[in-house]
Amino acid sequence: MPEGLAWQPLQRTDLHLLSRWLAMPEVSRYFTEPADPAHVEQKYGSRIAEADRAEDPGQGVVVPCLAYLGAEPIGYGQYYLLAPDELAQLELPPSFRWGGFDLFIGETRHWGRGCGTSLVLGLLTRLRACGATAAAIDVWVGNGRAVRCYEKAGLSITRRLPGRETWQGEERDHWLMSLAPLSDEAAPGGAGWRGGG
Ligand SMILES: CC(C)(COP(=O)(O)OP(=O)(O)OC[C@H]1O[C@@H](n2cnc3c(N)ncnc32)[C@H](O)[C@@H]1OP(=O)(O)O)[C@@H](O)C(=O)NCCC(=O)NCCS
Numbered sequence: 001m002p003e004g005l006a007w008q009p010l011q012r013t014d015l016h017l018l019s020r021w022l023a024m025p026e027v028s029r030y031f032t033e034p035a036d037p038a039h040v041e042q043k044y045g046s047r048i049a050e051a052d053r054a055e056d057p058g059q060g061v062v063v064p065c066l067a068y069l070g071a072e073p074i075g076y077g078q079y080y081l082l083a084p085d086e087l088a089q090l091e092l093p094p095s096f097r098w099g100g101f102d103l104f105i106g107e108t109r110h111w112g113r114g115c116g117t118s119l120v121l122g123l124l125t126r127l128r129a130c131g132a133t134a135a136a137i138d139v140w141v142g143n144g145r146a147v148r149c150y151e152k153a154g155l156s157i158t159r160r161l162p163g164r165e166t167w168q169g170e171e172r173d174h175w176l177m178s179l180a181p182l183s184d185e186a187a188p189g190g191a192g193w194r195g196g197g
Contacts, residue, residue, distance in 0.1 A: 001114040002069060005191035007077060007122050010048055010064035015040050017066075018076055021106025030143050031104040032167050047078070063126070067105065067119050067191065074110050077103035079123050081132060090161075092136055096180050099124075099132030111145070120153035121190030124182060134180030138164060141173045154187070155179045 010018075015037070021027050022035035034040075047064045054061045060081070067075040082090075082098040092098050101123040105111055124135055138161055139146050147157070155177040164174035 001118040001189040002110075004068075004070040005115060005118045005122070006068050006194045007065040007119070007126070007191055008068060008194040009051065010044065010066050010076070012045060012048060014066050014073065015044055017073055017106065018044060021076065021104065024106065024108070026108050027104050027106055030140065030146065031102070032165065065123075065126075067103070067115075068194070069107075069110060069115065072107070074107040074115065075103060075105035075119070077101060077119060077123055079127050079130075081127075081130060082136065090136065090138070090176060092134075092178070093180075096134035097132050098180075099127035099130065099135045099182075100137060101127065101135065102137070114152075116146070116149040117152040118189050119191045120150060120155075121187045122192065124153065124179070125186045125190050126193065128182050128184075128186075133182055134178065135182055136176060136178040138174040138176050140165065140167075141175055147175060147177070150177050153179075154183075 019035050019037045019040045022033050044064055047062050050061045051063045062078050062080045064078045066073050067077055079099060079101040082100050087094055087098055103119055103123065105115055127135055137150060158176045158178045161174040161176055163171045165172045
């Protein structure tokens with residue numbers, strides 16, 4: 001896996017990058033989120049403020065982060081603990097404390113080199129530090145690259161979630177992927193964490 005990958009807390013000054021990446025067709029086909037700068041400012045600005053306020057960043061808040069390869073910002077990620085209603089909806093066993101995450105690499109020339117796998121491992125380490133004992137993510141069944149990336153990070157397909165999302169009028173099924181239990185040890189090759197707790 002590439003050296004020098006790290007997560008860092010998202011800053012307000014990074015929001016223009018998010019807008020730019022979210023507007024890219026290669027990203028928006030898979031990470032379906034409005035790219036409009038006002039929306040990004042409102043939604044992700046609030047997340048930054050909430051994460052700054054929270055004593056335990058995993059509790060009830062979505063923690064937004066920026067991915068770096070050396071000094072270059074290359075993508076976005078977020079992690080959170082799943083609420084009881086989400087566990088029920090996804091039929092995840094409440095015997096675990098479930099964490100979730102999402103990510104994309106906006107600098108697409110870095111796709112397919114192992115960066116995604118290392119970044120996912122880094123997010124799993126953050127989730128474990130917040131008390132998660134298991135992790136889950138749902139991903140469009142047409143996103144083979146992400147599915148493979150998550151498998152390389154240790155997750156496996158649990159079941160199909162029919163019609164989980166509608167994108168440009170197209171109803172999409174997702175895979176629910178999970179890893180339970182999360183190992184106690186940080187996986188080798190996982191992206192590190194720079195600054196802020
Ligand atoms: C998903 C994403 C984070 C993965 O990052 P990445 O750096 O490309 O991932 P990796 O290189 O670690 O792993 C990708 C794997 O998928 C494989 N792959 C590529 N295209 C594939 C496809 N169509 N079907 C199956 N596997 C595929 C690669 O060969 C690689 O596996 P390998 O190492 O065994 O050869 C990145 O591609 C991305 O940001 N995509 C757009 C946004 C997105 O999909 N986000 C996730 C939403 S749930």
